Amino acid sequence: MSNLVAQHPVLVVAVIKIAVLMFLLLTALAYLTWFERKVVAHIQSRWGPYRAGPHGLLQPLADGLKFLFKEDVTPSGADRFVYYLAPFLTLSLSLTAIALIPFGPGEFKLFGQRTSLGIANLNIGLLFLFAITSLGVYGVALAGWSSNSKYPLLGGLRSSAQMVSYELALTMSVVGVLLLAGSFNLREIIAAQQGFLWGWLPRWNIFASPMPQVIGFSCFFTAAIAETNRLPFDLPEAEGELVAGFHTEYASFKFAMFFMGEYASMITVSCLATILFFGGWLSPFPQIGALAWMRYLPTALLAAGSAWLVWDGIRYETLLGKIVLPVLGVVLAGLAVLIALPGANDFIQGPFWFLAKVFIFLFIYVWVRGTLPRFRYDQLMAVGWKLLLPASLANIVLTSFAIVVGKR
Amino acid sequence: MSGDYLQNYAPLLIHLLVAMGLAGIILLLSTIVGYHRPTRAKLQPYECGVRPTGDAREPFSVKFYLVAMVFILFDVEAIFLYPWAYIYRDLHWFGFVEMLLYILILLAGYIYLWKKGALDWNR
Numbered sequence: 001m002s003n004l005v006a007q008h009p010v011l012v013v014a015v016i017k018i019a020v021l022m023f024l025l026l027t028a029l030a031y032l033t034w035f036e037r038k039v040v041a042h043i044q045s046r047w048g049p050y051r052a053g054p055h056g057l058l059q060p061l062a063d064g065l066k067f068l069f070k071e072d073v074t075p076s077g078a079d080r081f082v083y084y085l086a087p088f089l090t091l092s093l094s095l096t097a098i099a100l101i102p103f104g105p106g107e108f109k110l111f112g113q114r115t116s117l118g119i120a121n122l123n124i125g126l127l128f129l130f131a132i133t134s135l136g137v138y139g140v141a142l143a144g145w146s147s148n149s150k151y152p153l154l155g156g157l158r159s160s161a162q163m164v165s166y167e168l169a170l171t172m173s174v175v176g177v178l179l180l181a182g183s184f185n186l187r188e189i190i191a192a193q194q195g196f197l198w199g200w201l202p203r204w205n206i207f208a209s210p211m212p213q214v215i216g217f218s219c220f221f222t223a224a225i226a227e228t229n230r231l232p233f234d235l236p237e238a239e240g241e242l243v244a245g246f247h248t249e250y251a252s253f254k255f256a257m258f259f260m261g262e263y264a265s266m267i268t269v270s271c272l273a274t275i276l277f278f279g280g281w282l283s284p285f286p287q288i289g290a291l292a293w294m295r296y297l298p299t300a301l302l303a304a305g306s307a308w309l310v311w312d313g314i315r316y317e318t319l320l321g322k323i324v325l326p327v328l329g330v331v332l333a334g335l336a337v338l339i340a341l342p343g344a345n346d347f348i349q350g351p352f353w354f355l356a357k358v359f360i361f362l363f364i365y366v367w368v369r370g371t372l373p374r375f376r377y378d379q380l381m382a383v384g385w386k387l388l389l390p391a392s393l394a395n396i397v398l399t400s401f402a403i404v405v406g407k408r
Numbered sequence: 409m410s411g412d413y414l415q416n417y418a419p420l421l422i423h424l425l426v427a428m429g430l431a432g433i434i435l436l437l438s439t440i441v442g443y444h445r446p447t448r449a450k451l452q453p454y455e456c457g458v459r460p461t462g463d464a465r466e467p468f469s470v471k472f473y474l475v476a477m478v479f480i481l482f483d484v485e486a487i488f489l490y491p492w493a494y495i496y497r498d499l500h501w502f503g504f505v506e507m508l509l510y511i512l513i514l515l516a517g518y519i520y521l522w523k524k525g526a527l528d529w530n531r
Contacts, residue, residue, distance in 0.1 A: 014419035018426050072442035076451040077464070088431045095427035099420055120420040127490065149453030150464045161472050164479040171486045178493035248454055253438030257431065378529035381475075385527040389482070389518070393511060396489065400496060404504045 013113045018099070021119060025098055029263045030060035036366045043370035054313070054321030063256075070252040077148035078249065086146060087254045090139030090261035097132045097268045100125050102187050104281050104350030117351060125186040126178070129272065130171060133227070136265065137163040140229070140246050143258070147249035155245025158377065159229060165381060166226035166233075169388035173219035176392075176399040177205050177276045180213070190280035200286060204279035211402035215395040217277045219388045221361075224269040226384065228262060230365060232372040233380060270361035271354075278357050281350035295345055298352040302336035305329075474526055485514050 034049060034056060041048030049056025074083060102118035109115075122128055137160055144156015178184070181192040195203045205213045226233035242248070247258045274280055285291045306329040313325025339348045375383070453460050488510070496503050521527055 008418075010415055011418060011422070014422055018419065018423050021423075022426060022430065068438060068441050070442055072439050072444060073446070073450060075453050076448075077453060084435060088428075088435055091434070092424070092428040092431040095430065096420075096424045099423040119423050120416050122416055122420070147453070148464050149460075150455065153464050153468070157468055157472050161475045165475060168479060168482050168486060171483065172489070175486075175489050175493050178490065179496050182494060182497050184490075184494065243454065243456070252442045253434055257434060381527070381529045385478075386522070393515070397508065397511060400504050400507060403496065404501055 009111055009113050010115075013110045013115050014119065016110065017115065018119055021098065022095070025095065025264065025267070026260075028267060029260055030064070032263050032267070032362065033063070033259070034060050035362075036369070039363070039366045040370045043367075054316055054318065054324050057324075067253045067256040072254075073249075073251040075147060075149060075249045079146040079148065082142050082146035083249075084254070086139050086143035087250065087257035087261075089142070090136060091257040091264075093132055093135050093139070094261040094264035094268065097129055098264065098271070100129045100132075100186065101268065101271045101275070102190070102280070103354055104347075105187075105190075106347045106350055108347070121187060122185065124184045126174065126184045126189070126276075129186075129268075133265065133268065134163075134167055136227075136261070137167075139258070139261065143250065144246035147246075149249050151243045151248045152246050155242045155248070158242075159246055162233065162380060162384070163227055163229070165384040166223040166388070169219050169384060169392050170223040170227060172389065172392035173216045173223060173395065174276055175396045176211070176213045176216040179396070179399050179403055180205055180208055180210070186275050186280075190275055190282065193279040193282060196286050202279055202282065202284050204277065204282070206277045210406040211399040213277055213395070213399070215391055216399070217273070219392040219395065220277070221273055222383070223388055224273065225365070225368065226380070228265045228269055230262070230266065231369040232374050234374060266362060266365055267358070270358045270365070273361050274354060274357040280357075281354040283349060283353050295349060296340060298348055299336045299340040299345075302332050302339070306332035306336060471529065478521060478526060481517070482514075485510075 037059070038048040038056070049059040052058040052062040074080065099119035100122065102116070102121065104117040107114050107116050140163065141156050141160040144152045144154075144159065147153070177189065181189040183189055183192070193202070193204045193208070197203055197207065197209060201207055203209065206217050225231075247255055250258065283294070285294045309329030309332065310326045313322060313329060316322050316325055338344055453464060455461075489507070492499075492503065492507055499506075
């Protein structure tokens with residue numbers, strides 16, 4: 001084993017990168033729940049979490065502890081092995097999918113090894129990603145079946161049928177992107193989107209020259225929301241009719257694992273939408289002298305955030321807030337200065353634009369949840385089979401035609 | 409080539425193991441730390457407080473099987489589109505016409521399904 005490590009320092013670097021990514025991902029998951037509750041609350045003219053820590057910032061931690069110490073109930077008729085397998089599968093698979101996402105173009109040195117942002121860079125990246133995410137249906141179906149209760153069974157069945165239907169539209173809708181990029185490698189798909197039309201419009205696949213992938217993106221994002229079982233497609237857990245759907249019989253952290261899996265999938269899907277249709281880490285602004293100051297946009301945003309935190313922290317009601325928020329603000333200010341330094345500034349551009357776009361998609365997820373009512377089940381199936389499938393097929397034909405004609 | 413494989417797939421395998429380990433630890437922790445005070449009523453399947461009637465493992469609507477079957481058909485066809493898209497730029501008009509024929513055949517099956525009502529949930 002030690003021989004293996006000595007011969008392949010690549011593996012050591014990989015382990016460190018995986019540890020850092022996992023830590024960041026889990027933190028992001030936790031704060032995504034906080035973010036969602038805050039945004040939905042403000043959409044509904046409420047304040048959202050406010051008690052646990054300043055602005056409810058400790059809410060994810062409180063939730064986690066609560067889940068951990070809740071009574072762990074396993075219903076009497078449950079098939080124990082499958083009952084435990086379901087949340088395990090859901091969480092581990094959705095945490096694995098993130099390994100394929102490239103976060104930036106830059107390379108950095110770690111123990112003398114040049115390495116890039118992202119765990120694995122596969123030739124068949126997109127295919128592999130779909131393979132992992134489509135296994136997610138097992139978690140839901142097994143959870144519904146193994147509980148030996150009627151509501152979970154109905155929820156699990158509905159969910160399997162739904163995920164299976166929308167997966168079709170999902171796989172078909174990205175064929176347009178594959179036609180334009182001619183590669184399954186996620187880095188190459190991003191690289192193929194470089195450049196600008198007429199000097200100002202980014203050549204991202206959503207605006208690409210022979211055939212803009214507007215239909216493709218609409219199908220992709222709709223199907224992706226359905227795949228992750230989010231509103232308005234959250235039929236598997238429709239509270240009004242199915243109590244909580246497939247995870248009705250789950251308690252304590254097993255229940256939370258389904259949620260963590262759902263939020264991890266949301267992040268993966270947002271990353272994928274960014275990579276496939278919105279140019280990944282590419283900046284939306286052309287590299288011209290008049291826009292050279294754009295490279296300090298991350299710094300400016302962080303500085304603004306830090307100023308707001310300090311200003312808000314001073315006026316905060318509780319003593320904890322008066323201390324924590326300004327300290328957080330100072331940390332952000334330090335970070336802002338750090339990423340303005342020449343070396344760091346170049347490196348940060350790619351990840352900044354990538355994460356900014358991912359954040360916008362996550363916001364849209366929450367926004368949609370706060371705005372739209374739930375579909376009826378027959379409507380849901382009709383949208384998947386009668387609208388998205390033919391639309392994505394039409395997109396394939398149109399895109400391939402546009403490419404052949406454009407070649408002349 | 410083998411070095412390339414190691415560089416790309418080994419980290420993925422490690423990542424998968426880490427993710428599974430993490431999920432396993434969480435699962436184990438919640439069974440150890442969470443308290444257990446089972447009663448007969450608590451362990452019953454949840455049915456909104458009413459005493460549960462019958463078994464949940466009963467035959468369910470055949471429509472779900474239909475959806476699964478149609479999915480298999482179309483998904484296999486969708487997978488054929490992937491390698492085609494990969495080499496499309498080398499195929500030009502030949503590739504376009506061939507795929508158009510393929511999609512037309514697929515479309516014929518799709519229209520047949522629609523007319524038969526396999527896509528209508530309420531039938």
